[in-house]
Amino acid sequence: MSKIVKLLYIIIGFISLGLGVLGLILPVLPTTPLLLLASYCFVKGSERFEICFKGTTLYKRHLETFVKERSMTLKQKLTILLFADVMIAIPFFILDSLMVRVMLAAVILYKYYYFIYKIKTVRKATTEI
Template sequence: MRVILLIIGSISAILGFIGVIMPLLPTTPFLLLAGLCFARSSERFHSWLIRTKPYQAYVEDFRKYRGYTMTRKIELLISVYIVVGFSIYMIDHFYIRLGLCLMLCLQTIVLIFFVKTLPEGDG
């Protein structure tokens, strides 16, 4: 079981790190999964993961407090809107544009209404 958790954790960490560069790929869920897998399989990998900059930037506040400050939520949404907006502008296929718009709407709804908003001093 330990080997399986290491493999899943490694794949999740790689996907999470790629998600830092490619905004359409989610970062936080993959890094949370990697952290969970590494915590149960390898203290060394877990220690390494929680010290990485992407983990600190995207996951630590969410892991500690189960939410983000409104400022952080807005920063996340702006970055996604810029990248996905550029994709919508560049792509000339109606259904892909529609799918990207729906994805943006879902991301906004989840982040605003389902992810806890922390007071500004906490995150």
């Protein structure tokens, strides 16, 4: 992978990390998916940043359980699902294309299926900080 592509991953990782941290304060931004994106970008961009990010309490508190056990709390699931629904609803109501609406409805249905049946729900995160 070229240095430019790795640099782009690192930049996107830091932007996602910043937005994820803002999501801790602002209820409008979902923390977990943004931190997952940051983690993915750091893995692709730099081993040093990946190790540094995975050593933070932010990662351990919000992502470690999901990454290791494929589980989330009900609150995490609902936050992600509702935020995604709002984002999908915008083009759903703005656009007049039936094909786009059907596609967006299929995405919503699959998203709920995945979160209900593929990701285990736990009472609270098992990682102690």
